[in-house]
Amino acid sequence: MNIAIVQYNAGNIQSVLYALERIGVSALVTDNVEQIQKADKVIFPGVGEASTAMQYLRERKLDVVLQNLKQPVLGICLGMQLMCAHSEENDTTCLGIFDNEVKYFVPKISSIKVPQMGWNNITQLKTGLFQDIPENSYAYFVHGYYAELSKYTIATTQYIQEYSSALHRDNFYGVQFHPEKSAAIGEQILQNFLNI
Amino acid sequence: MLTKRIIPCLDIKDGRTVKGVNFEAIKDAGDPVELAALYAAQGADELVFLDITATVEKRKTLSELVNKIAHRINIPFTVGGGIKSVEDVSVLLQNGADKISINTAAFEKPTLIELIAKNFGSQCVVLAIDAKKEADGEWYVYLHGGRTKTDRLVKDWAREAVDLGVGEILLTSMNHDGTKQGFALDITSQLASTLPVPIIASGGGGNEQHFFDVFTSGQADAALAASIFHYKEIAIPDLKKYLAIKGIAIRL
Numbered sequence: 418m419n420i421a422i423v424q425y426n427a428g429n430i431q432s433v434l435y436a437l438e439r440i441g442v443s444a445l446v447t448d449n450v451e452q453i454q455k456a457d458k459v460i461f462p463g464v465g466e467a468s469t470a471m472q473y474l475r476e477r478k479l480d481v482v483l484q485n486l487k488q489p490v491l492g493i494c495l496g497m498q499l500m501c502a503h504s505e506e507n508d509t510t511c512l513g514i515f516d517n518e519v520k521y522f523v524p525k526i527s528s529i530k531v532p533q534m535g536w537n538n539i540t541q542l543k544t545g546l547f548q549d550i551p552e553n554s555y556a557y558f559v560h561g562y563y564a565e566l567s568k569y570t571i572a573t574t575q576y577i578q579e580y581s582s583a584l585h586r587d588n589f590y591g592v593q594f595h596p597e598k599s600a601a602i603g604e605q606i607l608q609n610f611l612n613i
Numbered sequence: 614m615l616t617k618r619i620i621p622c623l624d625i626k627d628g629r630t631v632k633g634v635n636f637e638a639i640k641d642a643g644d645p646v647e648l649a650a651l652y653a654a655q656g657a658d659e660l661v662f663l664d665i666t667a668t669v670e671k672r673k674t675l676s677e678l679v680n681k682i683a684h685r686i687n688i689p690f691t692v693g694g695g696i697k698s699v700e701d702v703s704v705l706l707q708n709g710a711d712k713i714s715i716n717t718a719a720f721e722k723p724t725l726i727e728l729i730a731k732n733f734g735s736q737c738v739v740l741a742i743d744a745k746k747e748a749d750g751e752w753y754v755y756l757h758g759g760r761t762k763t764d765r766l767v768k769d770w771a772r773e774a775v776d777l778g779v780g781e782i783l784l785t786s787m788n789h790d791g792t793k794q795g796f797a798l799d800i801t802s803q804l805a806s807t808l809p810v811p812i813i814a815s816g817g818g819g820n821e822q823h824f825f826d827v828f829t830s831g832q833a834d835a836a837l838a839a840s841i842f843h844y845k846e847i848a849i850p851d852l853k854k855y856l857a858i859k860g861i862a863i864r865l
Contacts (some may be wrong), residue, residue, distance in 0.1 A: 428733060431709050435684045447778060529858060530811050530834065532736060536616045536658055536864040544778055555616065555864040559736045583751065594690065598689045598711065 418611065420444035420549070421456035426473045427495055429595070436597035440604050442611065450482050459486055460612060462597075463495035464559070467519070468507035470499060483495050484512055489613045491546075497584060498562060505560050514586045517564045522577050532561035533576045539553030539584065543571040544585050546592075546608045554602045556594035564593065567593030579590065588591070616862045617828045617836035618658035619811060621642040621842045623648060623663065627696070628674040630843075641818055642843075646681050652842065653688050655849040656863060661714070661783070661837060664694030665758075676697060676732075677710045683709020691739050692782075694860045699728050706733055712740040717756040720763070720770065723777055730778025738778040739813075742767055744800060745787040752800045759787050767800060768807070775808050781809065783837065793819025796827040796836065805832035813837050821847065821855040828861050 422433055424446050437444045437460075444460070445452060455461055461483065464469065474480045483490070483500075492500045499511045504519035511519070522531045537557040539547075546576040566573065572583035574593070584591040590610065596603035624631040629643045641647050649660050652840045662682070663720045664675050672695070679692055692705050693714030702713050719726050719740060729738050741757040754766040771782055784795035784804060805812040811834035814827045818838040827833045841847045857863045 428706065428737070429711070431707070432711070435709060436687065438684065439687065464736065465735070524809075527809070528806060528832070530809055532780070533615060534736065534811055535618055535834070538614060558615075595689075598687065600687050604687060612621065 418442065419455065420455045420611070421453045421459050423453060423459065423461045423479070423496075424448040424490040425463070425470060425479065427465035427470055429464040430462050431599075432595075433460055433462045434492065434598045436604065436607060440608050440611075448477060448479065448520070448561055452480055452488045453479075454486070457488055459488060459490045460482075460493065460610075461490060461496035461500070462493040463499070465495050466506060467504040467509040467562075468493065468496075470495060470509060471509050472607065473549060473590065474499070484514060489610065491610045492589070492594060494595060495562060497593055498564065500584070500591050501564055504562060514589050515564070515567065515569045515586055517569065517581065517584065519562050521562055521613070522567060525577060529577060530600050532559060534559050536541060537574050537576060537594075538572055539572045539582050541570075541573045544590075545613055546585065546590050546606060546609050547581065548612070550602060550605060550609070556602060557598070558582075560593060560612070564591075564602050569574035576592045614862045616658070616864045617833070617856070618703060618813075619656075619824070619853060619863075620659045620661055620835055620837040621652045621657050621849070622661040622663060622815070622837050622839040624839065625662050625675070625678065626666050628678050631665065638657065644694065646685050648684050649682055652849065655685050656853055656864070657688065657849055659688060659835070660690040661695055662690060662692045663714075664692070667697070670794065679705055679710050680708040693739070693741055694831060696724070699732055701728050703734060712737045712739050712781070714741045716741040716743065720754065720756055720765075720775065724775065726774055726777040726779055730780075734778050735778045735780035738779045739781045739783050740771070740774045741783040741785065742771060743785050743787055743820060746797070746800070755787060771808060781811045783813040783815060788837070789817030790815070792817050793841070795819065795823040796831055796833070798826060798831040799826070801827060801831040801833050805834065811835060819846075821852055824852060825856060825859050825861065826837050826855070
């Protein structure tokens with residue numbers, strides 16, 4: 418199987434590569450349009466800031482490439498947020514694959530920390546991405562912005578309010594948490610994505 | 614619900630763990646990768662690797678070790694010790710570290726925090742503070758592994774560092790470290806209740822009750838310990854079960 422990990426100006430890309438190696442598959446980290454288009458599966462990872470990431474993608478025409486992919490695509494963390502319509506992070510127009518708005522967490526009391534950092538439950542799990550994943554499993558999150566609930570929501574998490582911890586439309590999947598850092602559960606979710 | 618985190622800390626010297634003892638489950642407790650894998654399998658929520666290697670020539674050993682850890686470990690980990698520049702940070706992150714921790718270098722040159730946060734994001738910047746309560750009842754910042762006293766109050770330095778962009782604070786009480794008499798609840802809760810970033814409490818954890826106390830009275834987001842895990846005085850699965858039964862949000 419040909420797996421492409423989209424390389425762009427965001428962090429944490431190697432971690433996804435290593436996680437795939439742990440489950441016994443190799444992948445290509447690339448920003449080459451042709452290699453991304455002909456891959457069987459595409460992973461769009463990332464830790465970073467939305468507007469600089471979108472600018473980087475647009476300059477290389479990777480935005481249009483990503484929007485038109487037909488094979489299974491998995492966005493992770495910032496990758497998932499960039500697949501939404503718009504982010505409050507520096508008022509950024511994103512790829513619009515999911516018509517969700519990405520909003521800033523506003524703490525209701527001062528003891529609530531933003532960004533959310535650590536392990537939280539994923540619930541109301543839907544689609545094959547979560548095959549054999551028990552309800553309320555823990556996944557590792559690091560994020561200050563969140564995607565609202567919508568018809569594309571396939572997992573929810575509670576932090577300040579309930580939000581989308583995973584999204585799905587057609588061949589596109591996105592997870593807010595880091596499966597590459599979420600212990601055995603995360604590896605199972607990556608394996609499930611490869612099985613789609 | 615977001616859980617409290619249990620974080621074992623491994624001290625590294627020349628690529629080997631300093632305090633490892635024998636674990637039946639692994640062949641070589643002096644191998645940080647083996648020990649880290651064991652802790653991850655036991656349910657550790659994150660890991661911290663603190664490099665105490667004295668010489669600059671051995672820094673390459675650290676980046677190679679970080680790369681091996683990143684290949685093997687499926688939970689987040691932080692690397693600290695001797696980080697002085699954006700270049701040092703870049704090498705560690707490129708080799709797969711999720712976060713780095715800075716201490717003395719950040720205190721001596723606070724703009725380093727801004728530079729790292731701007732280049733790599735606040736989420737990967739952990740500020741380590743060695744704190745000591747003096748006779749006047751105030752907590753002071755110490756540098757160089759606790760050898761150098763400063764006149765700066767911990768609460769003031771922590772606030773400034775958060776404003777500059779640190780994403781998390783690893784607070785070690787020198788008064789409590791090694792005593793196994795419990796964590797420093799007063800300064801931990803003071804920082805946790807006034808700062809918008811998570812506080813990792815370190816120093817003094819000796820039994821399960823101490824961890825419960827630091828998560829409740831201390832309001833810590835995470836608790837770090839080294840020797841009690843290395844010497845098997847507390848097993849991570851037992852500790853997490855105890856906390857869960859007592860009503861603490863914990864990943865089991």
